[in-house]
Amino acid sequence: MAIQSVKGTRDLYPELLAPIRRIFDVWRSVSIRHGFLEYEGPTLEMLELYREKSGDELVGQLFRLTDAGGRELALRPEMTPTLARMVAARINALPKPIKWFSIPTLFRGENVQRGRLREFYQWNIDVIGAAEPAADAECILVGIEALRELGLTASDFCVHISNRRLVSAMLEAVKIPKEVHGRAFALMDKASSMPEADFAKVWDAAFSEQLAADRLRAVMSVPDPVLLKSELGPAVGGGELEDAILQTATVLSNLNDFGVGEYCRFDMHIVRGLAYYTGPVFEFYDRSQNERAICGGGRYDDLLGKLGKSCEPAVGFGMGDVVLSLLLEERGLSKPQRAEQVVFVADADPACRAHVYHIVAAIRRCGIPADFVYTHQPLHKQMKTADKRGATTAIILGDESGDGGATVQIKDMKKGTQRSVSMEALLQDPRRALEGAP
Amino acid sequence: MAIQSVKGTRDLYPELLAPIRRIFDVWRSVSIRHGFLEYEGPTLEMLELYREKSGDELVGQLFRLTDAGGRELALRPEMTPTLARMVAARINALPKPIKWFSIPTLFRGENVQRGRLREFYQWNIDVIGAAEPAADAECILVGIEALRELGLTASDFCVHISNRRLVSAMLEAVKIPKEVHGRAFALMDKASSMPEADFAKVWDAAFSEQLAADRLRAVMSVPDPVLLKSELGPAVGGGELEDAILQTATVLSNLNDFGVGEYCRFDMHIVRGLAYYTGPVFEFYDRSQNERAICGGGRYDDLLGKLGKSCEPAVGFGMGDVVLSLLLEERGLSKPQRAEQVVFVADADPACRAHVYHIVAAIRRCGIPADFVYTHQPLHKQMKTADKRGATTAIILGDESGDGGATVQIKDMKKGTQRSVSMEALLQDPRRALEGAP
Known part of the structure; x- marks a missing residue:
């Protein structure tokens, strides 16, 4: 009887895993360097x-289970709570800043929609114990460098950068009280996916007195945080707004100094769903019409x-593996590396088996x-197999030379050329004998 | 409030993960080659x-959960059923032999005992579609090569090799009927952990008529399968017994031909708990007094x-990561590789930040x-940090040379020596400038 796999999970056959393995290798090596x-x-x-951390909404989507001792457990839906728990347990012993990465398997318990997996991989990059904008910039840099190393360019993706604190300070500067910032954020998050007129209607119903929708649109479209003050007008301001502008501008200028300015743009439409962000936030977007988010993150000081x-x-x-894999495939960049050399050893004579x-x-x-x-x-069958398995070199033992197996033939599978090497030399230094060094 | 981790799981802080990561790297590279x-x-x-596969006993120890659609799921306790399911789904399309490996996370739902984890890693090596003893030998070879590459030697571990089919044929040859082989296997599995007299008592109670315990002990102690026939006597035999002896002897001689004979011994005490083995079985043992099993496997044709x-x-x-990690640690072999070169860039003058x-x-x-x-x-603080982070080279910008930052200092952190390089040369080819090439 054939038993099915669980819906929303993946059977990663070698040819499907290979491009993901390449992504992991890049994530890992870029993190380390x-x-x-x-x-x-x-x-x-x-x-x-x-x-404790994610609120009831996320808890509702969790994969929950109960262990033999009756404890309520969950399959991790994100890595940050685990990271926070681990760091909190050793906070005094760990030298700061803590710069850590991980590539965990994550789970969603929800019913499966198109393209949403219940089990997937996600690269996590975190810097803990550093309040400097350079830490935010470095996180963004690592993400950009990984995508570059995978072959993507500035015409393939773009990092949209905003700042929760800046948007908050701006709302407060125009006298929208703190208590309703949550509602304002939720609306702004939907702004880009709604017709302008619809957005204006709902926004103005709530906040027209403090900041009309058309003025909000102008404010949110400034291409540089330092232009915000002039956009808001001389009457609007305050220390918090100035600090938040400086923080955002510094992240952007650090990214320029890192040499990746061309990948980045200031975009106040980025709000980020998760409740715990407190400062700069960012999303990496695919620049095609699909505009999929490749990666999202930000500062979470609390x-x-x-x-x-x-x-x-x-x-x-x-940064999850799913959207990224799709993007790389579309760009023809998902070819896994092949081993440079694969040797196949064949015997023309069964006496040479050992x-x-x-x-x-x-x-x-x-x-x-x-x-x-x-x-x-038969030798011709073995050579066929060698070819199927992608061998670049074949070694043939016991041909008709009649020298009792003292020499072997080394065949270049692409060129078809063949040369003799003594068995002794081959066993003494296989790499050298295969390279054909004299 | 501090939330605890789940009992029997591991918080793998970087210094704990590094030696496991090294094991993964070796498992992976040895598998590939x-x-x-x-x-x-x-x-x-x-x-x-x-x-379907593991029987009710294993199902009782599973980590079970129910998804939103009411389906009964489990966290995988071993990889073989998943492998079998995946291969079965594409059996006709996959070229044989199928040689696959994986390093999955596995789970146990049981209550935690000392040293038993509920979540651990396990390297899986499988060859599907090959009945030849060379396939069994190759699996054992891969395991040995990985342990060798990790630094273990023939005095650290030993592979004990038996054959279920051989033991079955032997039991049948002495007229112990097939129906009670299960009971005989279970007893033999316990033989080495019981006092001799106790074992003899229970064995003889069941099978003294066909094969007395002292004769069984002599049979199970033969150091070479080809000696079995003479040990059993000329009256005992049959084609199946001869075939099983040949199969076992071929696995052993192939291992000799692979050059790893010194790591292997024939040992009929190896039975293997899992019900699905049908031919040669093997266990890798730590040779210290602890005699822990590092790895176990065998042929499962059905x-x-x-x-x-x-x-x-x-x-x-x-092959799990837990016992292996302990063994490597005891042998002083668990040191992770360090990056050969780590550069730290410092500014003596804040004007050089960018x-x-x-x-x-x-x-x-x-x-x-x-x-x-x-x-x-201050520079001395930065140099202290460089040291703490294990930097091998420091680059110092903006010293008092007063040349406006056109040159930088490159310091060898071990030797303490320092030399000047032009900023231009450094940016043009950092690797070369760091190597000190002229």
């Missing part, structure tokens, strides 16, 4: 970890305080992939 | 997948037929890890 250390946490966490004893400033992002094993093992020990068939077959 | 392709499957499977449409011979093993970002980004783009502090600090 930017000074980030890798960590991992449990797939299972106590349910209350998410209740979260660690909620979960642990002491407050620590923090900034980070999550030598096949011996040589295969010796080549592999040099780090070169090598393969063979498990029983002797 | 032996011609295995990587696959992954879902963490979540339908509960019935395990009911499993795919149970899950899919067609039967395929198969052999494989699982250059710091510029240079850090340029060095990282060459693939060299580079770091810096997020705000200007």
Whole structure:
């Protein structure tokens, strides 16, 4: 009886995993060269970890389970709560800033919609213990560098950068009271997906007195945070607004200094759904018509305080594998690397079987992939198999030379050329013998 | 409020993950050079997948959960059922033999005992579609090569090899009927952990007529399968016994031909708990007094037929990270590799801040890890940080040379030596400038 896989999960056959593995390798190497250390946490966490942090809405979408001891657990839907828990537990022992990355498997319990998986991978980059805008800029930089290394360019993606604190300060400066900022954020989040007139109607119903929709649109369209003050007019201001403008402008200028300014733009429409962001926020967008979000993140200075004893400033992002994989595939960039050399060892004479094993093992020990068939077959069959398995070089033992197996043939599978090497030389230094060094 | 982690799970802080990451890297590279392709499957499977294959005992220990649609799911306790399901779904399209590997996260739902984790990693190696003993030998070879690459030697571990089919044929040859082989296997599995006299008592109570305990002990102690016939006596025999002896002897001789004979021994005490093994079985043991099993596997020719449409011979093993990590740590072999070069970029003068970002980004783009502090600090503080972060090279911008930042100092952190390089040369080819090439 054929048992099905669980809906919304993936059977990653080798040809499907290979491009994802390439993404992981890039995520990992780019993280490391930017000074980030890798960590991992449990797939299972106590349910209350998410209740504490994410609010009831997210808890409703969790994959929940109960263990043998009756404890309520959940499959992690995001990595940040685990990170916050781990850091909080060792906050005094860890040297700051903490620069960590991880590539966890994450889960969603919701019913599956088109393109939404219930199990997926997400690269997480976080800097904890640094309030400087350079930390925000560095997180964004790492994300850009990974996409560049995967082959994407500034015409493929764009980083939209805003600042929750800046938008808050702006709302407050025009006398929209703090208590209704949540509602204002929610509306602004929907602004770009609504017809202008519809948005104006709902916005003006709530806030026309303080900031009419058409003025809001002009404000939200300024291309540079330092232009905000002149856009809002001389009567509007305050220290918090000025600080938030400076913070945002510094993130942007640091990104310029890092040499990635062309990938970035200031865009006040970016709000970010999650409740815990407190400062700069950003989203990486695919620039095609699809405009999919590749990655999102921002500053969350209050979260660690909620979960642990002491407050620590923090900034980070999550980049999933699914949208990124689609984008790379569309751009023809999802080809996995192939091994440069794959050797296939064949025996023309079954009496050489034991030598096949011996040589295969010796080549592999040099780090070169090598393969063979498990029983002797006619040579032409073995060569066909070598070809199917992508061999670049074949070694043929026991041909009709009649020298008792003292020499072997090395065949270049692309060029079709062939040369003799003594068995002794091959076993002594397989890499050298394969390179054809004299 | 501090929320705890789930019991039996691990918080893998960077210094704890690094040695595991090294194990993963070795598992992966050794798999690839032996011609295995990587696959992954879902963490979540339908509960019935395990009911079908593993029997009720294992199902009782599963981490079970129910999804929003009311389906009964489980967190995978082993990878083989997922592998069998995936292969069965594409059995006709996949070229044989299928040589695949994976490094999944696995789960146990049981209450946690000392040293038993509820979430752990396991390297899986499988060859499907090959009945030849060379396939069994190759699986064992891959395991040995990985342990060797991690630094372990023949005095650290030993592979014990038996054959279920051989033991069955032997029991049948002495007229112990098939129906009670299960009971005989269960007793033999416990033989090495029981006092001799106790074992003899229970064994003889059941089987003294066919094969007395002292004769069984002599039979099970033969060091080579080909000696079995003479040990059993000329009256005992049969084609199946001879075939099973040949199969076992071929696995052992192939291992010799692969050059790893010194790691292997024939040991009929190895039975393996899981019900699905049908041929050669093996366990890798730590050779210290602890005698922990590092890895276990064997041939399971019937499993795919149970899950899919067609039967395929198969052999494989699982090697967990937990016992292996302990062993490597005890042997002083768990040190992770460090990056050869880590550069720290410091500014002696805050006017050089923008250059710091510029240079850090340029060095990282060459693939060299580079770091810096997020705000200007006195130079001696920055150099202290460089030291703490393990920098091998420091680049110092804006010293008192007064040349307006046209040159930078490159300091070797170990030797303490320092030399000047022009900013232009550094930015043009950071790798070369850092190497000190003329």
